Ligand SMILES: Nc1nc2c(ncn2[C@@H]2O[C@H](COP(=O)(O)OP(=O)(O)OP(=O)(O)O)[C@@H](O)[C@H]2O)c(=O)[nH]1
């Protein structure tokens with residue numbers, strides 16, 4: 001029965017693709033998505049992703065399931081590109097790019113080489129804001145769990161200061177057939193995660209919940225956190241009360257695989273997760289993939305249908321009527337273009353004033369740092385005995401003082417910039433929203449389409465905090481170039 005039902009879905013998809021192709025170039029994206037979906041269904045390629053807030057341990061969990069560290073992990077927000085891990089005889093990687101650039105392929109001798117290669121493409125540190133234009137990364141690995149068409153997908157963490165990472169994961173969701181949603185105790189579950197989870201539930205047909213980093217917790221703490229998370233899931237996301245939450249330590253799991261320690265693998269909670277996944281994949285994968293394909297195809301078709309309805313509406317209108325309405329709409333657009341121009345002039349003025357404000361702030365900061373470093377210099381000078389006094393000793397005390405000072409000032413300055421930007425850009429945002437809204441409203445009225453007000457765009461935000469070029473602060477400078485200390489001190 002399941003085979004014929006699957007064939008039915010496949011048959012329907014094939015017919016739909018044929019119909020979409022007849023609609024022409026305007027629907028090429030939708031028909032392309034449908035072709036990909038049909039291909040995935042016929043190959044039985046099942047996309048199982050790990051999702052969650054940044055630093056919950058997603059990459060570490062996948063490494064543990066694969067049996068060795070192949071995906072880069074770190075203490076700072078790291079994974080920046082969805083990484084598809086699938087079955088392969090040898091360890092290798094294929095990097096696909098957004099532009100026409102030829103894919104980059106690499107075969108590694110061992111997992112260490114593979115991580116090193118991947119780091120250059122999938123991490124925020126080496127490929128900030130995806131400046132290399134990477135579309136997707138495919139890793140091939142011989143792990144048992146990847147047999148039978150399962151593809152494990154590592155995703156960028158949501159909610160970090162790197163907004164493009166959240167976007168990359170949200171854009172990836174439609175390709176997901178099932179997901180492990182990872183949380184951890186620090187803190188148990190955040191508002192950002194709840195909002196994310198609401199979107200995930202709409203797009204991903206099967207979800208497993210996992211509490212990671214359990215090695216930090218006592219048994220009592222585990223119980224409290226699990227019941228807290230269940231309560232939040234029930235009240236805010238509408239999850240079933242009986243939702244099971246696996247409790248694991250991905251770090252211990254990875255260690256267990258490295259040491260081939262079965263007891264530790266059990267203790268890490270990963271034996272239970274692995275068993276569950278293997279059972280699920282053996283018995284429910286085909287049906288889950290079929291369901292997912294149906295849902296995704298329905299989403300694509302809903303989009304197509306809306307576009308067709310709009311076209312039909314405009315085609316049904318008598319030509320004279322349509323011309324008349326278009327004329328009125330064009331006049332409205334000319335009027336709005338004038339408003340936009342004067343708005344741009346005011347914005348340009350505000351930009352100049354904000355620039356001056358920031359220059360001023362930077363100058364104050366420069367003066368403050370000079371005074372602070374002079375203080376450190378003098379304090380070291382007065383504390384040390386003449387025989388202890390050396391350039392090295394002064395360099396060390398400056399090197400100790402600078403990171404803390406910078407971190408503190410960077411935090412304060414970010415807040416000052418953020419407040420200033422809100423104050424300056426807030427009124428512009430409101431006017432912009434009104435402008436956009438009035439275009440939509442005019443179009444809706446003229447063409448008799450139901451009008452639905454769009455949600456106001458979000459506040460403008462600073463996408464990145466100021467940061468050090470390198471976070472690696474040596475306790476002492478290698479060598480301060482001669483004269484730098486003099487320059488830090490005020491003249492005279
Ligand atoms: N104590 C403890 N630490 C863990 C565990 N799992 C992961 N970590 C640590 O948490 C940090 C983040 O791990 P990653 O696997 O890079 O986290 P991620 O969710 O992939 O992070 P992003 O890619 O930035 O979203 C690393 O320092 C890991 O060693 C765990 O089970 N216990």
Ligand SMILES: [Mg+2]
Pocket residue numbers: 058059060072073078079154155156157
């Ligand atoms: Mg990661």
